[in-house]
Amino acid sequence: MAAGGEEPTAGVVRLPPGRHGLSRDAVSESQRQRLLNGVVDAVVEHGYNATTIAQLIEAAAVSRRTFYEHFADKEECFLAAYEMVVAHVRDSLREAGDLPAWPDRVRAELATLLRIFAADPTIARFLLLESLAAGGEVAARHRASLRCIAELLRPAPPGTADELAEAREQALVGGVSTLIVRRLKAGEASSLEDLLPDLHELVLTSYLGRREAQRLARASAA
Amino acid sequence: MQYLSERLHATNTGKPRGEKEANRETVAGQQRHRLLAATEQLIAERGCAGTSIERIAKQARVSSITFYDHFAGKEEAFVAAFDEAATATLGRLAEEVPADLPWPEQVREGLRSLLATIADSPERATMCLIESQKGGPALLARYEAQFDSAVALLSEGRLRDEAAPGLPESLEETTVAGIAWLLREQLETVGAEGIEEMLPRLVDVALTPYLGSAEALHLVAPGGKA
Numbered sequence: 001m002a003a004g005g006e007e008p009t010a011g012v013v014r015l016p017p018g019r020h021g022l023s024r025d026a027v028s029e030s031q032r033q034r035l036l037n038g039v040v041d042a043v044v045e046h047g048y049n050a051t052t053i054a055q056l057i058e059a060a061a062v063s064r065r066t067f068y069e070h071f072a073d074k075e076e077c078f079l080a081a082y083e084m085v086v087a088h089v090r091d092s093l094r095e096a097g098d099l100p101a102w103p104d105r106v107r108a109e110l111a112t113l114l115r116i117f118a119a120d121p122t123i124a125r126f127l128l129l130e131s132l133a134a135g136g137e138v139a140a141r142h143r144a145s146l147r148c149i150a151e152l153l154r155p156a157p158p159g160t161a162d163e164l165a166e167a168r169e170q171a172l173v174g175g176v177s178t179l180i181v182r183r184l185k186a187g188e189a190s191s192l193e194d195l196l197p198d199l200h201e202l203v204l205t206s207y208l209g210r211r212e213a214q215r216l217a218r219a220s221a222a
Numbered sequence: 223m224q225y226l227s228e229r230l231h232a233t234n235t236g237k238p239r240g241e242k243e244a245n246r247e248t249v250a251g252q253q254r255h256r257l258l259a260a261t262e263q264l265i266a267e268r269g270c271a272g273t274s275i276e277r278i279a280k281q282a283r284v285s286s287i288t289f290y291d292h293f294a295g296k297e298e299a300f301v302a303a304f305d306e307a308a309t310a311t312l313g314r315l316a317e318e319v320p321a322d323l324p325w326p327e328q329v330r331e332g333l334r335s336l337l338a339t340i341a342d343s344p345e346r347a348t349m350c351l352i353e354s355q356k357g358g359p360a361l362l363a364r365y366e367a368q369f370d371s372a373v374a375l376l377s378e379g380r381l382r383d384e385a386a387p388g389l390p391e392s393l394e395e396t397t398v399a400g401i402a403w404l405l406r407e408q409l410e411t412v413g414a415e416g417i418e419e420m421l422p423r424l425v426d427v428a429l430t431p432y433l434g435s436a437e438a439l440h441l442v443a444p445g446g447k448a
């Protein structure tokens with residue numbers, strides 16, 4: 001979580017062994033945070049399915065016993081990290097999107113999304129790629145959170161979308177997330193933010209049609 | 223694989239040697255067909271990781287040795303199954319989409335044909351759209367190649383459209399990815415049954431950026447240009 005820099009996981013350090021004057025709770029929380037950070041690195045390096053608990057605790061620099069004090073299995077640990085990443089993304093988007101005009105709001109939200117992913121491509125791969133590779137409950141959870149993100153991009157308040165608009169929205173967030181993954185796989189993390197004008201227009205287009213979207217996108221970028 | 227009794231019987235009928243060769247080729251062809259069908263079904267059911275050569279051979283009712291007559295290994299069988307599925311899907315597409323239709327209607331008919339293919343062979347669709355992405359680099363490359371040709375097909379819309387140069391560069395890539403996303407989600411959560419009802423939604427996603435939603439939907443409305 002290099003993005004932002006103020007997250008609790010940023011710059012985690014291993015506590016010195018022996019007496020360090022920290023309470024049990026503080027030690028436990030530090031271990032937990034290291035595990036959450038470790039699972040992100042481990043699954044992106046090895047792929048979700050191939051990741052073992054051994055690799056995970058190595059990345060987190062904790063013992064196997066400590067792992068099982070916190071989580072029942074890999075999936076539980078993954079989901080806990082996943083929730084934390086999603087919450088961070090959602091909060092960042094909300095903060096950025098606090099603007100009166102919808103086209104400006106969409107632009108600010110997309111810029112924030114791309115900035116987070118460009119700043120920490122590992123986080124992006126964890127969120128967009130490994131959560132799908134995990135399948136099952138994790139993948140279902142990921143689809144649900146993408147729907148929440150789609151709602152943030154919507155012009156009107158939630159609850160007004162019909163079946164068609166909903167499908168278009170899902171195709172949009174699914175399509176954009178695939179696009180970002182393809183760029184990351186091609187090693188283009190550093191130029192991810194160049195996608196902004198395109199994505200901005202794409203989102204506007206899927207609600208307004210092309211001509212109106214072009215007009216608004218250009219006005220908002222100016 | 224031949225019974226000795228059949229072989230001896232053949233000496234009596236005095237079939238020329240060439241015909242026997244032909245028979246052997248037919249047998250090999252049938253074996254290959256069964257192996258590919260078994261591969262497809264197992265990948266859909268168990269994923270690539272859960273599909274072994276032993277299982278494929280057993281399901282296809284051939285020996286593991288016969289498997290190796292046809293494929294060097296598991297990955298080669300996966301890729302061959304994917305290729306056959308892609309060829310069949312594209313062949314059907316070419317048959318069902320008249321080349322003389324206006325472009326937006328070609329897109330609609332293409333999506334209709336695709337949905338019908340998925341409804342007819344859900345296992346094939348699961349292999350191509352979902353499992354192919356978890357089956358290693360060779361299979362993933364096949365998926366990406368099909369993805370890219372779908373992007374190229376959709377991009378033809380720009381050529382027919384005077385306002386198109388202003389469209390976002392990654393429009394088609396995002397649209398194809400979005401449609402694949404919707405299809406995967408439907409297959410994973412609901413299954414292939416009734417998937418043909420997605421047609422208006424997919425046409426809307428594919429054509430709205432070019433035509434606007436109203437015109438896109440007109441193409442799939444009852445009594446519309448369909």
